[in-house]
Amino acid sequence: MDANRLSQGQLVAAVAAIALFIISFLPWFDLSGAVTVGGTTIGGSKNFNLWQAENPLDIYLLIVILVALVPAVLGLLGDGGDAPMASMATALLAGIGTLLILYQIFDTPGDFGRKIGLFLGLIACGAIAVGGYLSMQEDVGGERY
Amino acid sequence: MAGGRLSQGQLIAAAGAGVILIASFLDWVGSGGGGAVTVPGAGTVNVSGPSFNAWEIPGSVLDVFIVVTAVFALLPVLLGLMGASEEYSFLSAGTLILGVVGVLLVAAFLTVDFPGSGAERKIGAWIALIGFAVIAFGGFRAMQEEVAGAI
Numbered sequence: 001m002d003a004n005r006l007s008q009g010q011l012v013a014a015v016a017a018i019a020l021f022i023i024s025f026l027p028w029f030d031l032s033g034a035v036t037v038g039g040t041t042i043g044g045s046k047n048f049n050l051w052q053a054e055n056p057l058d059i060y061l062l063i064v065i066l067v068a069l070v071p072a073v074l075g076l077l078g079d080g081g082d083a084p085m086a087s088m089a090t091a092l093l094a095g096i097g098t099l100l101i102l103y104q105i106f107d108t109p110g111d112f113g114r115k116i117g118l119f120l121g122l123i124a125c126g127a128i129a130v131g132g133y134l135s136m137q138e139d140v141g142g143e144r145y
Numbered sequence: 146m147a148g149g150r151l152s153q154g155q156l157i158a159a160a161g162a163g164v165i166l167i168a169s170f171l172d173w174v175g176s177g178g179g180g181a182v183t184v185p186g187a188g189t190v191n192v193s194g195p196s197f198n199a200w201e202i203p204g205s206v207l208d209v210f211i212v213v214t215a216v217f218a219l220l221p222v223l224l225g226l227m228g229a230s231e232e233y234s235f236l237s238a239g240t241l242i243l244g245v246v247g248v249l250l251v252a253a254f255l256t257v258d259f260p261g262s263g264a265e266r267k268i269g270a271w272i273a274l275i276g277f278a279v280i281a282f283g284g285f286r287a288m289q290e291e292v293a294g295a296i
Binding site: 053054055056057058059060063085088089092093096099100103104107108109110112 | 203204205206207209210213235238239242243246249250253254258260261
């Protein structure tokens with residue numbers, strides 16, 4: 001395998017996709033509350049990563065990660081020319097994914113609070129979209145094929 | 146109306162977009178706590194638990210995805226109505242991609258990612274699943290027609 005086979009866009013999208021997968025296991029939401037019993041207040045909070053929150057966003061971002069990694073894997077295997085729609089799919093799906101995470105920041109599920117994973121996920125998904133877009137431009141420019 | 150300039154695939158995708166938009170306002174999730182209650186002097190009253198459409202499911206992003214996909218599938222029709230003469234070949238490919246992802250998302254929602262315990266799957270989600278499949282088919286058909294037209 002030779003990483004030089006990958007275009008700059010593919011590399012950006014693939015690295016960001018791996019980062020997003022790792023970030024998905026960080027806390028994305030938290031739920032905190034307090035109960036007062038007999039004058040004593042007991043508080044607590046629980047963190048939820050992307051996979052623990054009941055939300056289709058996890059499935060969607062998994063699809064984005066897989067779609068972003070496919071061109072890189074094909075490129076490493078030397079079959080990059082067999083996935084003409086991959087760059088466009090990466091840019092489109094990651095762009096919409098960024099929009100969905102942004103929407104989630106303003107519309108958290110129930111009484112959930114926002115945690116660091118949500119913001120890092122937004123950046124990583126945006127980076128995948130940029131990588132997909134760069135890859136699309138490189139495809140048009142014919143730098144690789 | 147510029148319907149004559151639209152390909153069959155684009156029309157199918159637009160019809161699918163209408164289906165998912167309508168389905169989004171139907172019930173997707175029901176509490177399943179309903180039943181018949183007999184009230185003395187008033188007979189039997191059917192009581193149903195709360196139901197949620199795609200816009201009311203707390204924290205779900207499916208509503209936004211439905212709107213984005215519907216806009217994408219309807220763009221050729223809207224551009225045709227506005228008299229735009231340019232052909233955007235990426236629209237058909239994008240419609241196919243979003244339709245396929247929509248099928249996967251709703252299928253996951255109905256199976257492994259269904260919210261709540263004891264809740265019921267309602268008709269809206271099933272209709273949306275069909276709608277996304279129609280959009281994907283329309284996008285695929287439109288791509289085929291573009292290729293055939295280019296030869």
